[in-house]
Amino acid sequence: MILSIYSFSTLTASIDKTLHRAMPPSIAVLAEFVLIGLLFLIFYALLGLFLVYLERKVCAVMQNRIGPNRVGKWGLLQTIADLIKLLTKELITIKNADNFLFNLAPFIVIISSFMAIAALPFAKGLQAIDFNIGIFYVIAVSSLEIVGVLIAGWSSNSKYSLIGAMRSGAQIVSYELSVGLSLLSIVIFSGTMQLSTIVESQADAWWIFKGHIPAFIAFVIYLIASTAQINRGPFDLAEAESELTAGFHTEYSGIKFAFFFLAEYINMFIVAGIAATMFFGGWMPFHIGHWEGFNEVMDYIPSIVWFFGKTFFIIYLIMWFKWTFPRLRIDQLLNLEWKYLLPLSLMNIVIISFVVLMGWYF
DSSP states (O other): OOOGGGOSHHHHHHHHHHHHHHSOHHHHHHHHHHHHHHHHHHHHHHHHHHHHHHHHHHHHHHTTOOOSOSSSGGGTTHHHHHHHHHHHSOOOOOTTOOHHHHHHHHHHHHHHHHHHHTTOOOBTTBOSOOOTTHHHHHHHHHTTHHHHHHHHHHHTTOHHHHHHHHHHHHHHHHHHHHHHHHHHHHHHHHTOOOHHHHHHTTSSSOHHHHTHHHHHHHHHHHHHHHHHHTTOTTSOGGGOHHHHTTGGGTTOOHHHHHHHHHHHHHHHHHHHHHHHHHHSOTTOOOOOTTOHHHHHHHHTSOHHHHHHHHHHHHHHHHHHHHTTSOOOOHHHHHHIIIIIIHHHHHHHHHHHHHHHHHTOOO
16 A cells, blocks of 8 residues: 555645635635746746756767766756757757747747656655646647647748758657557546556556557657657657758747757657556555565555656656767668557557457456
């Protein structure tokens, strides 16, 4: 049984009661919205800074380098220095660009990731929104990112930006299919799309284990397809520096470029968080059947530690991919999806449906 001391439900309920006692109901709800929004903004910014620093260090280790080590102890302040540099840079106006769409695109990309991260269950009782169609909601709002990318590429009045946006559009739309089918496999296993219920369905064992080989295949497909969907290496064809300068955000500078840069890292966290929730139990501790003693020891580890531990492990895998494999060509990228991953995902869904129908999982 999860220790109640690690549940955030009591804290959030007490805050809600305090606000409703202090002010009218409508104002209290508005205050809660503002409070949650501010918390997410702070979390979003700090997480982005940390992930940039983490990637630089992971990359350095894999390339036998030291990484950032000048600004602050162990280079901890390097990303903050880079942020200050981006915030103080001039916002350059591009000749013949569509100014309204050019300025709108970064906000669409950042809002898409902001909406998706709100549905993640970070710990027991710590979730901003808990829809009964939670995983469908995450897939839907994260798909809005492609709108911002296409607008950015077209409105920049640059052939490099336009080619990068077209590549990104083809890539994201293609790999969304495999991502959706991989997540659908866990929906079939658990019988629900509500993220909190999916986590609770893994109280006895995580789906990566009790779903047998089909669940493991679904996880591998999800990891590959989601890495491609967020334009991470070796699938970063939309930002191929050797060919397209910087792809769809070539003409952006200052805070607008920072929005695109930050959204890429937050999307990586969202992808890893969804994988941790769907396949590895989310905030649920590692339990083994009826091993009561072992399970109670695992319960002493806070749920928020479980979630972030699993999420950062998957983030490390995604970073490992980028700094290990060479970049694919665009034809190889699309062939991988349409000729291999998508047919494999469809066959896997059929197998999982049969396994669930026969009850061959524990």
